[in-house]
Amino acid sequence: MEDLEMVQNPGHWSNYPILPLVRKNSSGDAECGLLIPDNKPVVHIGNMFILRTGIIEELVKDWPIVSYESFEELVMEWRVD
Numbered sequence: 001m002e003d004l005e006m007v008q009n010p011g012h013w014s015n016y017p018i019l020p021l022v023r024k025n026s027s028g029d030a031e032c033g034l035l036i037p038d039n040k041p042v043v044h045i046g047n048m049f050i051l052r053t054g055i056i057e058e059l060v061k062d063w064p065i066v067s068y069e070s071f072e073e074l075v076m077e078w079r080v081d
């Protein structure tokens with residue numbers, strides 16, 4: 001499944017209710033992010049493996065975010081991990 005199709009279809013996410021994403025930062029290192037199913041192209045910068053059990057939206061509320069105009073713009077920079 002292509003990244004754009006995946007980010008737009010939460011029903012296909014193997015780690016629902018989160019979709020792990022990754023991109024290369026300006027120094028070329030991998031940067032982790034999460035997409036949550038709220039129909040917004042907003043990436044929460046952080047690593048899903050440090051999350052504790054609980055409500056995802058509550059846990060990521062203080063994480064930095066990167067907002068995009070569309071999912072098409074989001075997948076130009078991020079890929080599904």
